[in-house]
Each structure stands twice: as structure tokens, then as C-alpha cells.
Amino acid sequence: MTTGSLLQELRETSPVAYHEVEQALPSIRRHGDEVTLAWLEACCKLFDYDREAGKAFVRGSLEAEK
Secondary structure: OOHHHHHHHHHHHOHHHHHHHHHHHHHHHOOOHHHHHHHHHHHHHHHHHOHHHHHHHHHHHHHHHO
């Protein structure tokens, strides 16, 4: 999958999840395409498994970047 396709999938599946990811994405993208793709894959899997876990992962990622 590509970053764009994962973002589109997330947008269609959960606009709330997409919004959370969108806020953290600029900080993650600084680490390169490979890391960004792996992070997005993890986000999607966590949101699919447990939305609260997905939110915590995204928010935690953003905090870790600060």
C-alpha cells in the first residue's frame, strides 16, 4: 500500500481517525517515506482493532515528537 491509499482508506473508514492522523502526520513525515508508511499501517491496524488504542497511538506519537 501507499501512504495516499492508507490515508484514503482511513478517511473513508473513520473521519475521526483520519483527523487524528492528519494532525500528527507532518511530524511523522520528517522521518521519511518508509517510516511514514509503517506508522500509517500501524495506525490503521490499531484503529481497526480498537479505536481508543488507535487514538492513543496517534496522540502518543504526536507527544513523542514534541
